[in-house]
Amino acid sequence: MLDDLALNGEAEEYSYGFLDEQTKRMIRRAILKAVSIPGYQVPFGDREIPLPPGWGTGGIQVTASIIGKTDCLKVIDQGADDTTNAVSIRRFFARVARVNTTESTGEATIVQSRHRIPERPLQDDQILVMQVPQPEPLRRLVTSEVETRKLHAFARYGLMQVRLYEDIARYGNIVMSHDYPVRVHDRYLASPSPVPKFDNPKLHRSRALTIFGAGRERRIYAIPPFTDVRSIDFDDHPFERQKWQSCCARCGAEDSYLDEMLLDDAGNTQFVCSDTSYCNDRLSEGASR
Amino acid sequence: MNASVISTQFADPIHDAQQAFRGLLAATSRPGTIVTIPLPIASPAPLSPTLAAIGLTLLDDATPVWLDPILIQEPIRQYLLFNTGARVVTQPDSAAFAFFAKARNLPDFRVFPRGTPSYPDRSATLVVQVPLLAGGRPVSLRGPGIESVVSVEPAGLPDGFWDRWNENAANYPIGIDMILADACSIMSLPRTVKASF
Numbered sequence: 231m232l233d234d235l236a237l238n239g240e241a242e243e244y245s246y247g248f249l250d251e252q253t254k255r256m257i258r259r260a261i262l263k264a265v266s267i268p269g270y271q272v273p274f275g276d277r278e279i280p281l282p283p284g285w286g287t288g289g290i291q292v293t294a295s296i297i298g299k300t301d302c303l304k305v306i307d308q309g310a311d312d313t314t315n316a317v318s319i320r321r322f323f324a325r326v327a328r329v330n331t332t333e334s335t336g337e338a339t340i341v342q343s344r345h346r347i348p349e350r351p352l353q354d355d356q357i358l359v360m361q362v363p364q365p366e367p368l369r370r371l372v373t374s375e376v377e378t379r380k381l382h383a384f385a386r387y388g389l390m391q392v393r394l395y396e397d398i399a400r401y402g403n404i405v406m407s408h409d410y411p412v413r414v415h416d417r418y419l420a421s422p423s424p425v426p427k428f429d430n431p432k433l434h435r436s437r438a439l440t441i442f443g444a445g446r447e448r449r450i451y452a453i454p455p456f457t458d459v460r461s462i463d464f465d466d467h468p469f470e471r472q473k474w475q476s477c478c479a480r481c482g483a484e485d486s487y488l489d490e491m492l493l494d495d496a497g498n499t500q501f502v503c504s505d506t507s508y509c510n511d512r513l514s515e516g517a518s519r
Numbered sequence: 520m521n522a523s524v525i526s527t528q529f530a531d532p533i534h535d536a537q538q539a540f541r542g543l544l545a546a547t548s549r550p551g552t553i554v555t556i557p558l559p560i561a562s563p564a565p566l567s568p569t570l571a572a573i574g575l576t577l578l579d580d581a582t583p584v585w586l587d588p589i590l591i592q593e594p595i596r597q598y599l600l601f602n603t604g605a606r607v608v609t610q611p612d613s614a615a616f617a618f619f620a621k622a623r624n625l626p627d628f629r630v631f632p633r634g635t636p637s638y639p640d641r642s643a644t645l646v647v648q649v650p651l652l653a654g655g656r657p658v659s660l661r662g663p664g665i666e667s668v669v670s671v672e673p674a675g676l677p678d679g680f681w682d683r684w685n686e687n688a689a690n691y692p693i694g695i696d697m698i699l700a701d702a703c704s705i706m707s708l709p710r711t712v713k714a715s716f
C-alpha cells in the first residue's frame with residue numbers, strides 16, 4: 231500500500247516528513263490540545279491530507295507531524311518489526327524524514343504501532359504513536375456522533391458499564407479481549423486502540439507520552455505521562471489481563487503476550503512472544519550471560 | 520522597523536519549527552519542566568524571540584491571535600501576518616491564541632474561549648512572557664504529566680495568579696491552556712494542572 235504513496239522517482243520533490251508545513255501545523259495544534267485534555271478526541275480540520283486511506287494513515291500523520299532528523303523510529307505491526315507494513319512505513323520515514331530506524335524498543339525515540347504496546351516499559355524520552363481505526367469507544371453502542379459527543383460532554387458512561395455487565399451476566403466474565411475501554415484521568419472514556427487488554431495496564435502512569443491517531447475519522451487523542459488510566463471494571467469483577475498456562479517457547483518469558491504458532495501439519499502448536507523485539511532481546515541477553 | 524526584521528523567520532524554518540514544536544510537546548506533556556526551543560534570529564520588539572518562535576511554530580490563517588496592549592503594534596501585526604498568515608483580532612473571545620508581553624496584563628481568563636462541554640479543544644492558548652522561569656515564588660504543581668509533584672517558580676506573575684489558575688483548572692475539561700516563556704525557554708501549564716502554594 232505504501233508503495234502507492236507517490237514516492238516513485240528518486241529525484242522527486244516532497245516535503246520534509248511528506249506532509250506540507252500547513253498540514254503539520256494543524257496536526258501539531260491538535261496534538262497539543264489532545265495532551266492538555268487527556269483522552270478527549272480532538273477533531274483535526276477539514277484540510278485534505280495527501281495520504282491514501284487504509285493502513286496506518288492516522289499513525290503516519292501523527293508521526294510525520296512530530297518527527298525530526300535526530301529521531302530514531304521503530305514501527306511495529308502486531309508486535310513484529312518485520313511485517314510488510316511495518317517495514318514499508320519504516321522505509322517511508324527513513325526516506326521522507328531522513329531518520330534512523332531501529333527494531334530495538336530501547337533505542338527508539340518514536341515507536342509507531344498497531345495492535346500492541348511493547349513489553350519493555352517505555353521511558354521519558356520516548357513517544358508512542360498508536361494507529362487507531364475507530365477512535366470512539368462508544369461507537370459500538372451508539373451510532374450517532376451527536377449522541378456520543380453529548381455522552382462525553384457529561385461523562386455519561388453508564389451505557390458502557392451496562393454493556394460490559396451484560397457479558398458478566400451472560401458468560402460469567404467480560405468477553406471483550408481487545409480495544410477494552412479505559413477511563414483517562416478519571417474523566418474521558420477512551421479506546422486504547424485494538425490492543426489486547428493485556429496491554430491496558432501499560433498505559434496507566436506510563437513514563438512515555440502516547441498519542442493516538444485516527445486517519446479516516448480525523449481524531450487525535452493522547453495520554454500524557456503519569457496519567458491515571460483505568461480499565462472499566464466492577465467491584466465484584468475486577469479487570470484481568472489475559473493469562474497463559476505456558477511461558478514463551480523461545481525465550482521463556484512468563485510476563486509477555488503470547489501468540490500461538492502452528493508447528494507442523496499434525497496441528498502441534500507452541501506459544502511465543504508476540505513482541506519479537508522483546509523476545510530477541512531476552513534471547514541475546516540469555517546468550518551473553 | 521525595517522523590512523528585514525519583518526521577514527525574519529527561523530534560520531532553518533522547517534527543522535527549527537519541528538524542534539520548537541517538540542519542545543512545546545515536551546513541555547505540555549510534562550508541565551513544570553523548563554524546555555529550551557530554537558529562536559528566530561530577530562523579532563520585532565517588544566515581541567520577544569521566544570514568543571515569536573511559538574508564533575512561527577503554531578500560528579497560521581486558521582488561528583486568530585489577540586495581542587496585549589504592549590504588543591498590539593503595527594510592526595508586530597505585520598510580522599505575524601507576513602510570516603504566519605495569522606490575523607490579529609481585537610475581540611478576545613474570537614482568539615485561538617493570545618500573546619502577552621507582561622503577565623500583569625492577563626485579564627480574566629474567561630474573556631477568552633474556554634471551549635464547550637462538547638468541544639473543550641475549542642479553547643484559547645495564552646502565551647505569556649515572563650522575566651525568568653525561575654526565581655519567583657515557589658509553587659507546587661500536580662496533574663497528568665507530573666510523576667508526583669513538581670516545584671516551579673516562574674517570576675513576574677501578578678498577585679493572585681495561582682488562585683485564578685486553580686479556578687481555571689477547577690472547570691476542567693473546559694478551560695484555557697497557558698505557555699510561559701522567558702528569554703529562551705518555555706514552561707507549559709495545561710488546564711489539568713493544579714497549583715498548591
Ligand SMILES: [Zn+2]
Nearest residue numbers: 478481503509
Ligand atoms: Zn519470547
